[in-house]
Amino acid sequence: MSENPFLTPSDLPYQLPPFADIRNEHYLPAFEAGMAEQLAAVAAIGADPAEPTFANTVVALERSGQGVFKRVNIAFHNKLSSDTDDELNAIETEISPRLAAHADKILLDAGLFARIEALWRNRAALDLDEQDERLLERYRTEFVRGGAALDAAGKERLAAINGELAELASAFNQQILADINDAAVHVTDLAELDGLGEDQIGAAAAAAKDRDLDGWLITQSNFSRHPLLEDLKDRGLRERLYKATIGRGAGNAATLLRMARLRAEKARLLGYEHFAAYIAADQTAGNAGIIAERLAGLAEASVRNARREAAELQEVIDAEGGDYALAAWDWSYYAKQVRQSKYGFDAEALKPYLELDRVLVDGVFHAAEKEFGLTFEARKDLEGYHPEARVWEVFDDGEPLGLFVGDFFTRDSKKGGAWMNALVVQSDLTGDKPVVVNNLNIVKPPAGQPALVSVDNVTTLFHEFGHALHGLLSACRYPKTSMTSTPRDFVEYPSQVNEMWEDWPEVVANYARHHETGEAAPAELIAQWKAAGKFGEGFASTEYLGAALLDQAWHRLTPEEVPDGGDDPYAVVQAFERKALEDAGIYMPEIAPRYRSGYFAHISIGYAAGYYSYIWSEILDADTVEWFKENGGLTRANGDHFREFLLSKGGSIDPMESYRRFRGRDAEIDPLLERRGLK
Known part of the structure; x- marks a missing residue:
């Protein structure tokens, strides 16, 4: 094996990883070296006979992960997401549970937690500035939420759950990518592509050629609504493309059910009613009940607007002599026609x-x-x-x-x-x-x-x-x-x-x-x-909220409530989806959730029970846009203000405090409701 580039800091500008020198064979040895290096540093912190101080405990812990482990961890997961192959997937399958175990060795270390807890209890006397106190709070919270306060049996079970969840997440994500590639739609008759532009047809031809196919290949989108549905005139091809898109995920059904059950068990072990409550407790929302209430209120207005839009689309179908009811694969196509009719806008012209x-x-x-x-x-x-x-x-x-x-x-x-x-x-x-x-x-x-x-x-x-x-x-x-x-x-x-x-x-x-x-x-x-852009907010909000509510539904279950997959886990998942959307009052057969469960990557990569975040953040966004407009728009002075009080702060102080310092008050929801036509 060539010299491992992860073992020393990069000498490229800004320490850009030396990608030209990195080979797949370097990752596993670097992970092993990096984990050993960090665990040795952590052990030294715990064994320090001196009384715990912010410097010898918290800052030392912060430094412990900045060497080989961080370099390889960042580079590997970037490559895995952006340009994977079978060998990298195999490495992920092997390393994911080991990384979970590595994190647990740190978070479940009783001696280390005792030092952090002592500092937390005595924080008022430590003369910490704002960033120091925030770091101490984050470590203390991370350890508590990571199970540091559990008894020995609880720690053992939590570590087992975390290891299995890591394996399942790896399998789930790899299946999503395989499904995206497998669900591409092969077209052999150019007439079926009527409505597409020359660039779109050329791209489809190139995609087919890349896979040694004749004709054209429509590659898949990550979402339930494929972008080409708005252009394709052939209704049969629209239906075929739509069904291929939303038909993904069967291979992930059993994995999803197992993840849901393990997350529910983890939440209970840590003292929470369900996983959604566990996640919400460390977010700005703070409470899963508040999230559920907000989403439910938005869903009702969104569906009302979406049904009004659906009626407009049906009118277009009827006017054209179409002898059929609006279906999910028709929505984008006729919405484009309505936009052209109402506003004269043709996206292809732009x-x-x-x-x-x-x-x-x-x-x-x-x-x-x-x-x-x-x-x-x-x-x-x-x-x-x-x-x-x-x-x-x-x-x-x-x-x-x-x-x-x-x-x-x-x-x-x-x-x-x-x-x-x-x-x-x-x-x-x-x-x-x-x-x-x-x-x-x-x-x-x-x-x-x-x-x-x-x-x-x-x-x-x-x-x-x-x-x-x-x-x-x-x-x-x-x-x-x-x-x-x-x-x-x-x-x-x-x-x-x-x-x-x-x-x-x-x-x-x-x-x-x-x-x-x-x-x-x-x-x-x-x-x-x-x-x-003002048309279609009903669809956009309903599509998004369908996914957000589905995410919440899976993660508000107790371990006993997670359905058993039986002989057909995919059918079980589909039935759960339908009932969850109906119970939330957001089920519309013409509008699939932006993601269905089996290809909902967010719920395996850190957004589990957190997909509501987009609409939650949009409250701040809409209020901030109003601030920019009120203060002159795109100016350096406005940018400097936004940068100083918010962007530059990252998570080094409480984010909502950053917002208040930037805006001068808490966010108001009215700008969001007006933007989405929900007021």
Whole structure:
């Protein structure tokens, strides 16, 4: 084996991992070395004969995980999500339960917990500043929620549960990616693709060629609603595509049921009624009952709006002489027609003005420069983890700030969806500057063709870069509370705020230019785009809330209430879904939840019982957008204020206190209700 690059710090700028030198064979030995290194450091903390102090216990614990273990852990999980293969999947299967056991060895260490508890009880006398006290609180909370206060039998059972859950999550995620690839729809008759643009047909042809197939291949989306449903005129193909999309997940049914039962048992072991209560207790919401009440209230209004929209779509079908009732695979197609009829907006007419790099550089980066003084320089000399992962150096008023890595195209080796993660975590303690990654799943155009993106892709680019800004602008002392290390129901907030710039006049005028001529998009077309965005909130809210309520339903069960899979676990899961949605008053056969249970990746990667977070964060987002508008919009002064009081703080102080300091008060819900037509 070649020399393991994880065993020493990277000598690349900003400690970017040396991807050119990393091989699959390096991961397991590095994990083993890293875990041993950290456990030795932790053992030394526990064995220290000196009285516990903040420095010799909490700061020492914070430093213990910053070496080999952190380097390999971050690089491995980034590669696993973005560019996996069979060998990496096998490593994940092997290492996941070992990583869970490693964490438990630390969190269940009675001596270490005793030192932390002593400091917590005496915190008023420790002369801690705000960031110090927050770090102590997070460690103490993490240990308590990790089972440190349990008796020996409880600790043993919790460790077993955590190990099995890690194995199940690994299997669940690998099955999702396999299902996405297997559910692609093969088309052999070009006539069936009527309605698609040349770029979409070209991408489908390229996808088929990549798999040695004739004709065209429609690759799958992460969501229940495939984006091409709005363009395909052939109703039969729409139905086939929709059913292939929502038909995924059978292979995950038994895994899901087992995860639900184990999570319910874990919650009970730790003193909670159910797993949703366990999760809510450490979020800004604080209480699962409050979450349930808020979601129920929003669901009623959302379904009412969705039914009104459905009636409009049925009118279009009837007017065209369609002898059928609106079905789920028809919704997007006829919604597009209504938008065109009501607002004159055709998304395909805007698409030639939305070339990926121009949207990114002249839109996303441009807004960040106007708001925060950031500039970006392509670093073609720095290699990413995949040839399509491009690197930019980020400057803050001319001073080096960090690196941004953009990986925008879909591929069979990448999981679905879009996300941000860190490759290097900003910390004043370690002296590390941030390196962040944005991943999207835009369909790659044929060679030599421009990457023209959809309106939804534009929104996602701005959204994910909002997460990137939360990381890049972090100015925190400790890694544990840096960057996006906030509660789940807060972390989506900065990214949602950044979406406001996608159609801000100054920004859209800078990036919405024809990919061939450079001509600006007509003002009328931009106005139609903005106006058309008001239609469809009923569908969007119902689709989202269906998934959020489904997530809550699975995680509000006691161990005894989790259904048994029997001979057909998939049928059991489907029946549970139907009843849960009906009980929540949000079941509509024309609108599937954004994710169904078997391909709901969020519930296996840290968002279990937390998918409500998006709507919760949107309360803060909508209120913040109002603040920006009231104070002059896209100005450096506004950006500096947002940065100083919120983005730079990460999780180093209570996030809601950060919000109050930024806004001058608690958030109000009215702007959200008005935005979604729910007031």
